[in-house]
Amino acid sequence: GAGVSQSPSNKVTEKGKDVELRCDPISGHTALYWYRQSLGQGLEFLIYFQGNSAPDKSGLPSDRFSAERTGGSVSTLTIQRTQQEDSAVYLCASSFKGARETQYFGPGTRLLVL
């Protein structure tokens, strides 16, 4: 079946602009995660959605970052007033029930802020 998909695959933007990154999880997966992978860094947890519960936003680096998950499926990560340090690969993952289960990762969105 189809895996996790993300769009766009690459995004170049100017400093100060807003960007939206999209994630389509595997159908039937109730848990969805966003991570960030900066150059030379490991994967940094950003946010976790589980079913209809309030998301765990503890990993969001600043209030410029926000995420939504509509209808328990598609998720959008929004970065407002982008800064150069936001340049990274943003990965989305989903799992069937929760974080104790295997997380299936998307291909990522490579964001470059000029």
Added chain:
Amino acid sequence: AQRVTQPEKLLSVFKGAPVELKCNYSYSGSPELFWYVQYSRQRLQLLLRHISRESIKGFTADLNKGETSFHLKKPFAQEEDSAMYYCALLNNAGNMLTFGGGTRLMVKP
């Protein structure tokens, strides 16, 4: 706070040699640990998890709570094992996966 450390950014071995990718963690609760792998031009994927006590592609990893380690081992490395390997720790609440910085394994012919 939980932390995962992979001390080696790059590990280079010859085909057929044993390989050990180190992972140390810091966590006050009961840890649940994973190894994820990313092959060239592929997605990040789960390799193994300590609760399963399984061997995948010849790799094994044993949780050592005394040494707070979860090293990944394979007795005879193959060229197709070349990839980026990430160790990850799940918190007790099961809502946060903390990854290490990753180790790039290069297996030379």
